[in-house]
Amino acid sequence: MTDYGHDLLFGTFLTPSAAQPQAAVALTQVSEQAGLDLATFQDHPYQPAFLDSWTLLSYVAARTERIRLSLNVANLPLRQPAVLARSAASLDLLTGGRVELGLGAGAFWEAIEAMGASRLTPGQGVKALTEAIEIIRGIWADDVREPLRVAGDFHHVDGAKRGPAPAHDIGIWLGAYKPKMLALTGRTADGWLPSLAYLKPGDLTRGNTAIDAAATAAGRPPGAVRRLLNITGTFAARSGGLLQGPVSQWVAELTELALTEGMSGFILGTDDPAVIQQYGKEVAPAVREAVAAERQARVEREAARAVQPQDPASAQATGSSNRATSGADVTPAAAGSAPAAEPSASRLGLSPTPDDGRRLSSQRPFDEATRPHYTPPTPDAAYTDQGRAVGQHLIDVHDALRAELDTLLDVVGQVVAGVRSVGSARSEINKMTMRQNNWTLGAYCAAYCTTVTGHHSLEDASIFPHLATADEALEPVIDRLTAEHHTIHEVLEGVDKALVALGGDPSRIADVQEAVHVLADTLLSHLSYEEIELVEPLARLGFYPGQV
Template sequence: MDYGHPLKFGAFVTPANASPQAPVETAQLVESLGFDLVTFQDHPYQPSFLDTWTLISYVAARTDRIHIAPNVMNVPLRNPAVAARAASSLDLLSGGRIDMALGAGAFWDAVVAMGVPRLTPGESITALEEAIDIMRGIWDAGNRQLLRLDGTVHSVRGAQRGPLAAHDIPIWIGALKPRGLRLIGRKANGWLPSLGYLQPGDFARGNATIDKAAVSAGRDPREIRRLANITVPQTGLDGWAEQLATLALEDGASTFILANDSAMVLQLFAEEVMPAVRELVATERARTGLEPAEVKSAAAVAARRSGIDYDAAPEGVRVIEPGDYNFSSVKSTYMRGGSPGLVLQPRTVEEVVESVEFALTHRHLELAVRSGGHGISGRSTNDGGLVIDLKELNSIEILDREAKTVRIGPGARWADVATVLGDEGWALSSGDYGGVGVGGLATAGGVGWLARQQGLTIDHLIAADIVLADGSLVHTSAEENPDLFWAIRGAGANMGIVVSFDFVVEEVADIGFAQLGFDPGNMPELLERWGAAMEEAPRDLTTELAIVRQNSAPYVGVNVLGAVASDEPDTILNCLQPLAEIAPLTSQSVQLLPYSALMGNASPAPHSGRGEPVSASGLIEHLTPDVAEALARFIESGASTFIQIRCVGGAVSDVAADATAYAHRSANFAISAGSSNAQRLAKEWAKVKPFLSGTYLSFETSLDPERIHDAFPPPTLSRLRDIKARVDPQGLFRDNFSVIPAAQA
C-alpha cells in the first residue's frame, strides 16, 4: 500500500579514510544534485573508515541544506544518552538537518574487540529499545524532571535533559526480523532495510508486521516512513524508475537511499531516475486522489485541545500543537507557565492576517498575542486557547539616516534593536531588559533607562501598520487614521496586532550606568529622599529603586540602578552625587558603556516560566512622607518579595495627558510589586492604592475589570471605547485588559 509520504531521495556514502575529503566532497555533490539526504555507515572498528559521527559533524559544517544521518548508528558502541546530546547539539548547529537511523548491532566479534560485551540477538533488541527510550528522554527538553531508566543493558539515573533540537529528530531502525519490526511499529519513525537483503515479498511482510504492532500500540501505521537502501540494478538504469515507483505505490517505500560513491552514477540517478520516479508516483496519486503528506502521530493528535478546528489552521503559517516536539519552547513565557491549544507563528504580514481570520472563527477561545513573551502581566500565553506568536516578524530597518527614522517589527527584541541603533550612534528608550519584545512595550508605553530624557517609547512612534480584527491592514499616523494612532500608543493590545512600527530615534553616546546599594535602616526616609533627589535631578539621569525581601530578613537588598545619558565623567558623577547622600552606602559601582551593552542582558533561550505571575502596579505623583510611610509598611508586611520603583517624569511629563492613550503624564514614579501569594498581595496593596494616581498595565496581573479604570481616566476610557466599537466590535482582542466597546459598556 501507498502510505502517502512525500518522496525523498538520499545517498549512502562510504566513509573511507584513504582520501579523507572524498566523502565530504561526495556529500557536497549530493546536495548540489538535489538529493534530500546523505548517509554514512557506522563501523568504528573498521580501520579503513573515518569515524562516522566525526564525519557527520564535518559534513554538516560543509553543507547548507541536505539532511545527514548514520546508516545505521552502531548502538552497542554508542552510549545512547551521549549520542542523543550529540545529535540534538549538531541538529541545532546545522539548522535542523540531523536524522537518526539505529541498528541493534552486527559483526559482533569486531564489536567485542572494542571492549563491549557480546549480546544475544534478543538482548540486542532489548538494548535498542532502551536506547530509543533514553534518546527520546534526553530530547524531551521541556520536561523538568531528571531522566531515569533502569534497563537491563542501558540505564540512566537522573540525567539532565536537552538541549532541545532544532527539529523533531526522527528515529529509523534497520531491522529485518519480527522482533525488530515490532519494535519499529511501537516506537520508531521509520523502517530502513537494505533491499539487497530482502527476498520477494519480504517488504510487504515486514510492513504488515510493523503495521500490526503500530495499531496494537495505538499508533497510525502511516506515522512510520518506509525507507530503503538501494543499489544500481545489474540490468542498468532501464526500467529502474518504474521498479522504484512500484515499490512506492505498492509497498509504501518513500525514501530511496542509493549506495554508490560514483559521481557519474549519482548524477545520472539525480537527473534521470529521481524525476521519473516522482512523476510516475505523482501521476498515480493524482489518479487515486491521494494527497502526499506526513501524518501526525496518534500521540500528538491525542494531545489536541477541544474547541479548535486544527484541520482549518491557515496553510503556510507555522503551527505548533501541544503534541509537537517543540511545544515546550513556545507554551510558556518568561514568568508564566502556559499550555495553549495552538500556537501560530506567522512569518509575514499576510500570515498575520490569516492568523487573525482563524482566531475570529475561534472567538470562543482565549487569544494571546506575543511579541517577546517577557511581559510580567502574563497575557501572552493561556491555557487551551490560541497564541499568535510574532517572533518571526523581527526586522529592524533604517528608513532615513538624516531624519533618524527606523522601522521595526513587533517580534524584534530590544537588545537587538539597541545593537542595530548603537552602530549608528543612536538609541531609543525601551524598557530596562533587552529580552522584551518590541510589540508589547511599544503599544503599552515603554518606561526605560532613558525615560526622563527621551520620554516613553510611544512618544517616538510616528507611524504604524496594524491588522484589525476583521483582517484588514491599516496604516496609522498623526495624519492617517489619527484616532487609531492615538489609541495604539498606550492601549494597542485592544485595537489589533501592530505589525510594523516607525520610530524617530535620538543620538546617544555612551552612558554612565551606576549600581548603588544602601543600608535600609530607615526605609521611609530613604524612599522620600530618593524621590526628592530624582525630581530635582537633571533629565540626563533616570533611575529605578529595587528592594528584594525574604522572610528570613527584613531587607535583603535596597539598590538604586541608574543611567546617565552622558559620556562625560564629570557630568555622570555630578548627577549621581545627590543619590549617594540619601542613605549610608553599602556598595557602589559606576561604569561607562554603550546603551546596547546595558540592554544586552537577555538570554536567547526559550522561555520556561512556571505557575502564575502575581504583580501589582501603580503610578505615583510624589514620594511624600505619607506615601513613603505607606510604601514602607507595605514592604515591611512581606506581601511582596520584589518591589521596583521606576522613575518617569521628566520628558514623559512634557506630553499632554490627552495626546496618547497613556494619560497619566504627571506621575513621577511607577511602582510594581511581585509576589507568590495573590491574596496576601491584594490585601496589603489595597492599603497603598489610595496614594496612587493610576496604574501601568504592563506590570499588572490582576484580572479585576476595575484595573481598566485605574489605567485610563474617564475621558481616555470613553474615547478608547468608541474606537474599540469601530475597529473590534466583537471583542476579538479582549484578553489583555479589555476595553469593552462603548455599546457593551
C-alpha cells in the same frame, strides 16, 4: 497495494574511507548539487579503514548547506545512548534541522567485543535498542521538568538532565529484519530502513505487515512509520534485472516500490559521482512525478465514486468524453478486437476496463484482431486479499495513465479548436500532477510519454518474465503484449517528432493532435487488452514469485 502517503526522499549511502578522507565529503557535496535530499554513512567504529562516522557527519554538515544527514545505521553497542542523543541534537541545532538518526541493534560482535563492549544475543539486542530509544527521546524532551530516569538492563540513566532539544523532530529509523525488530519498529520508531540486498522476495510486504500490526496494537497509525530502503543498481542501456538498466526502468521500478510496497525513501549505495548526478537529476524527479500523478488520480477516482458510483460494466469512463468530443471523427474498432473480460475476473470482484471500440484516428499501428487470449487453467482458483490487491493495482496504474491521457486530449483539442491559447494551456498544465519544470504543452506530452515508457519497461524486465515462467499458457499473450510495447514506443516517438516540429512552427498543432490521437487509440486498446488477460493471473501469481 500499500502507499502510506509520505513525501519521497532520495539519498546516497557513502563509504567513509579513511584512505581518502575528503572523498566522502566531496561525494556529499555532489549529492547536494544533484538535488538529493539525504546523504548517509555506514557506522563501523571498530573498522580502522573507515573514518569515525559521527566525526565525518559533523564535518560534512559544515561543508554543505541543504542536504540532510544520517548514520546508516549507528552502531548502538559502541555509542552510549544519552551521549548520542546530545550529539544528534547538537548537530541538528547547528545545521538548522538537517540530522536524522538511523539506529541498529549491532552486528559483527567479535569486532564490537574487541572494542570493549559486551556481546548481546538477538533478543538482548532488541531490549537494549528499546531502552536506548527511550533514553534518546527522553534526553531530547527538554520541556519535561523531571530528570530522566530509565532503569534498563543494558542502558540506564538515573536523574540525567534533559536537553538540548533538536531543531526539528529527528526521525529514528531502524535497520530491522527479524520479527522482534520489526515489532519494535512499529511500536516506537519513525522509520524502517532495511537494505534491499538483504531481502528475499516478499520480505518487504511481510515486513510492512508486521510493522503495521505492531503500530496498530500500540495505538499508532501505520503511516507514522516512514519506509525507507537502501538500494544498489547500475545504469545500462539494456535491462539486466532489478535496478540494472536504463533510467526509465529505474523510474518504473522505484515508482512500483513506492506505490505497492509503501517505500518513500530510496538511498543509493554508490561512490561514483556520475551515478549520483544521474540518480539525482534524472531518476528522482521522474519518480516523484509518477507517484504524485498516481496519488492524484486516486483522489480523483475516489471523489468521482463518492459523487456517482459506477456500474462495473461501464467502468471505462476515463477518456471517453474527450475521445468523443476532441474534434476528430470517432470510428469503431475492428470487429472482434475487444474481447469480453474473463469470467474469473468477475469472481475476483475486479473489473478489467473494457475497450469501448471507438477510435480517433484511421491509423492502426497493430492488428487487434490477431491478439491471442488466455484462459485460466482452474475455474475454481482461490484468491487472497493480497492477490486481489495485485490485480487491482494493474487497473489503478492504467487508470492513472488514462486520466492523464484524457487531460492531454482535452488540452490539445481546445488549442486546436481555438478555445484555448497555448499560453492558457500552459497555465492549465501547470496545475497537473504529471509535469516538468518547463511548463509547455510539449513538456507535458514528453513527461506523459516518459511515464508510459517507464511502466512498460518494468513489465518487460520483471513482471512479464515471472508470469510466463509461472504459467506457460501465458507465453503467447506475454509475447504479444511485449510486441505491443515496442509498437507503442514507436507511437510515442511519433508524438516526440510532432512536438519538435511544433516548436519550430506553432501552426502545426494539428500534427500534434493527430499523433496524440494515434497514441490514445493504441494505448487505450493495449491497456484494456492487458487488463482483460492479466488481472486474473496477477491475482493468482503476483508481480513476483512468492508475493501471493
